[in-house]
Amino acid sequence: MASVKLYVRPVGLLYGATASAAVADGLALPLAGGPIAFAAAELIEGVPGNTRMRLFAAPALVSSGDADLAALIARITAKRPPFAGIGLDRPALMGIVNVTPDSFSDGGLFDTKEAAIVHAAELATAGAGIIDVGGESTRPGSDAVDEAEELDRVVPVIEGLAGLPAVISVDTRKASVAREAAKQGAKILNDVSALTHDAKSLGAAAETGLSVVLMHAQGEPKTMQDDPRYDDVVLEVFDYLETRIGAAVKAGIGRERIAADPGLGFGKTLAHNLSLLAHTSLFHGLGVPLLIGASRKRFIRGVAGGEEPRSREPGSQAAAIVAAAQGAQILRVHDVASSRQALAVWRATVFGLEN
Numbered sequence: 001m002a003s004v005k006l007y008v009r010p011v012g013l014l015y016g017a018t019a020s021a022a023v024a025d026g027l028a029l030p031l032a033g034g035p036i037a038f039a040a041a042e043l044i045e046g047v048p049g050n051t052r053m054r055l056f057a058a059p060a061l062v063s064s065g066d067a068d069l070a071a072l073i074a075r076i077t078a079k080r081p082p083f084a085g086i087g088l089d090r091p092a093l094m095g096i097v098n099v100t101p102d103s104f105s106d107g108g109l110f111d112t113k114e115a116a117i118v119h120a121a122e123l124a125t126a127g128a129g130i131i132d133v134g135g136e137s138t139r140p141g142s143d144a145v146d147e148a149e150e151l152d153r154v155v156p157v158i159e160g161l162a163g164l165p166a167v168i169s170v171d172t173r174k175a176s177v178a179r180e181a182a183k184q185g186a187k188i189l190n191d192v193s194a195l196t197h198d199a200k201s202l203g204a205a206a207e208t209g210l211s212v213v214l215m216h217a218q219g220e221p222k223t224m225q226d227d228p229r230y231d232d233v234v235l236e237v238f239d240y241l242e243t244r245i246g247a248a249v250k251a252g253i254g255r256e257r258i259a260a261d262p263g264l265g266f267g268k269t270l271a272h273n274l275s276l277l278a279h280t281s282l283f284h285g286l287g288v289p290l291l292i293g294a295s296r297k298r299f300i301r302g303v304a305g306g307e308e309p310r311s312r313e314p315g316s317q318a319a320a321i322v323a324a325a326q327g328a329q330i331l332r333v334h335d336v337a338s339s340r341q342a343l344a345v346w347r348a349t350v351f352g353l354e355n
């Protein structure tokens with residue numbers, strides 16, 4: 001039998017001057033050491049599918065005397081060091097650059113490469129601190145891409161991004177692609193399989209010094225949307241990410257080099273995706289920066305229509321703000337300029353214009 005576990009979901013979130021005053025007065029705790037605080041928390045005890053929840057004032061959890069709870073609160077409240085050189089005091093934008101033949105309407109390989117480089121430069125200018133370059137479509141229903149093909153797509157583009165004022169991330173499930181990307185200057189390995197797809201990936205990340213994004217997915221892209229099931233999607237995804245963080249640390253990847261992502265859309269129904277997004281703050285219990293990728297995903301269509309991915313931008317912005325408002329540190333987006341505007345309005349409202 002699985003042992004009973006504790007989870008804490010920070011709620012009653014406070015911002016800016018209110019947050020600092022509440023923390024100073026012992027009425028709230030800081031979320032990930034940042035400018036958001038939480039005045040209350042749901043304490044969830046049990047195993048996925050069989051839990052009970054009690055609501056507490058956040059400071060009451062500090063003095064419980066329970067060692068597991070104290071460690072969890074410490075992970076939730078600790079300040080996060082920069083990730084791959086990116087400061088996390090405000091949400092960072094990761095701009096998406098797909099180098100898949102279908103992503104750039106009618107070009108051959110050369111056009112695709114040039115278009116990807118131009119696009120990446122535009123995203124960096126628009127405010128992306130990170131550029132995520134991917135050569136394997138992992139959208140629902142997509143087929144796997146072979147290694148030589150993926151290397152051919154991704155490596156020349158990353159090479160062409162040298163000198164760009166942004167950190168380069170490679171979106172790949174393959175150790176060889178990660179290694180080549182690192183040689184060309186990439187600093188982040190964004191792996192939708194959380195370094196499980198390729199047995200060599202943990203070692204490659206450890207040796208190259210790449211920072212890693214560990215993402216949860218249920219199943220393989222080809223079939224993951226067929227009938228995804230969970231007893232409790234939020235707690236199961238949390239447990240999985242915690243296990244993968246443990247494996248990464250054990251392989252020699254320092255904690256400060258790890259970020260976690262619940263993987264919206266990867267083996268999840270509409271209800272699963274909404275539940276994960278609504279419970280983003282619980283994932284701070286992993287003790288690492290959180291990355292959320294909601295941009296243009298199908299679940300947005302499930303809520304509010306939008307047949308074409310591009311038409312899901314307004315819903316994408318709303319999702320990004322929901323994540324940022326719960327302290328998510330990195331947002332993976334297609335439209336960096338729009339995301340930046342949406343975030344700027346949210347930030348100016350809750351933290352003040354000068355922040």
Ligand code: 7PJ
Nearest residue numbers: 138139190213215261263264293
């Ligand atoms: C994600 C990703 C995501 C991370 C893709 C798409 C599908 N990497 N790669 N998180 N999604 N870390 O963009 O719709 O959500 S590819």
